[in-house]
Amino acid sequence: AAGVIQSPRHLIKEKRETATLKCYPIPRHDTVYWYQQGPGQDPQFLISFYEKMQSDKGSIPDRFSAQQFSDYHSELNMSSLELGDSALYFCASSLGQGVETQYFGPGTRLLVL
């Protein structure tokens, strides 16, 4: 079965650079969630989209922005990167906004030097 695809899988950036993470949800899934997992931490919710509209917002820095496109893929744009942004970024998708299971991608590991 098709799963959530995230690209790139690994990314190394310098401080103050920008990064774009991409997420391709499971086919027919219309809801995307982004989570950040710092080293040794649990995943923290950043932002979610349903039918291309932002549906919820968590602890996402103002330096970050995201959107969902007409084909339901999503991109997380990160600017003015800081050392503390080094983390594993997960995307999850689900079908609809009801009580649904979120299926997680393999994550993008971002290292900021």
Add this chain to the structure above:
Amino acid sequence: AQSVTQPDIHITVSEGASLELRCNYSYGATPYLFWYVQSPGQGLQLLLKYFSGDTLVQGIKGFEAEFKRSQSSFNLRKPSVHWSDAAEYFCAVGSMEYGNKLVFGAGTILRVKS
């Protein structure tokens, strides 16, 4: 405020022994509950979920969990642990009232002794 507590940071069990990982939640709404497993450097794999109905749910890899509303708990169990079960386990809670975002516990790292 929503919170999930996994009281055990590390657990070590012998291969073949039984396992119970604890999860307690504090939620101001009707929760739905998940257990995910994460191997080092890997993504989160769904083990099982509880939305409603039978409070004992079966998952993949021989895992089960029981939802106890009176105790606000959703403990994960396995009768006989295999070496390949060594990983980090996360309990997560969501609710439609809170936009379906998942709140995770801090995780429990399971080590399996041979």
